[in-house]
Amino acid sequence: MREKMVLYFPASVVEQPLTYSLIKEYNLMVNILKANINPKMEGRIVAEISGKKEDFEAGLDFLRSRGVKTFPLEQEIVWVEERCTHCGACSVICPAGALVMERPEMVVRFKGEKCIICEHCITACPSRAMEVRY
Ligand code: SF4
Ligand code: SF4
Structure with a gap:
């Protein structure tokens, strides 16, 4: 599956290599379309994520367990x-x-x-x- 997602990283995790984990541990392709970190160090990435459905869901579960909010891009x-x-x-x-x-x-x-x-x-x-x- 392939989906465009908005990933919101709170300041407490913004410096952790979580998107790298999606690639390395969950076999997902992460194509970052837009990224910014605001002055209070919260971050937002718009990315196209693709891979097997089970890997995709496991990867997003992993992000959410670390406090990352995930939304489909249409929100x-x-x-x-x-x-x-x-x-x-x-x-x-x-x-x-x-x-x-x-x-x-x-x-x-x-x-x-x-x-x-x-x-x-x-x-x-x-x-x-x-x-x-x-
Ligand atoms: S405008 Fe956007 S970034 Fe600002 S408080 Fe509302 S949802 Fe958050
Ligand atoms: S959007 Fe709501 S909180 Fe913001 S200035 Fe207008 S009324 Fe106030």
Whole structure:
């Protein structure tokens, strides 16, 4: 099987060679399409992972056991602008700089290309302006 996945690495594991383990121990091909580490040292990789189904599932189970969140690429975070009150709660907790308070206007902007799909903003937003969509 072959699937494009988003892998979110918390700061505690970002320096561990976990993707190497996918290749070496689980016989998977990992084609990294996009990778970034934000200033708080959390990381996000978008990768195409391929291999036998049982290896694929075992490899993802291994990542999850180490605290890595895994999502199919089609999952995304959406900012519903009309619900946003620009309270700024999300911009304070967003670890990737994807939600920023612009000054001096004091309006929040969502930069989806920086989002690492950690979902912190989903629970932080009092207006339900942040959603996960599939
Ligand atoms: S899910 Fe929300 S808090 Fe997390 S990186 Fe994306 S915009 Fe920021
Ligand atoms: S927490 Fe919600 S309402 Fe507040 S600025 Fe962020 S998206 Fe807008």
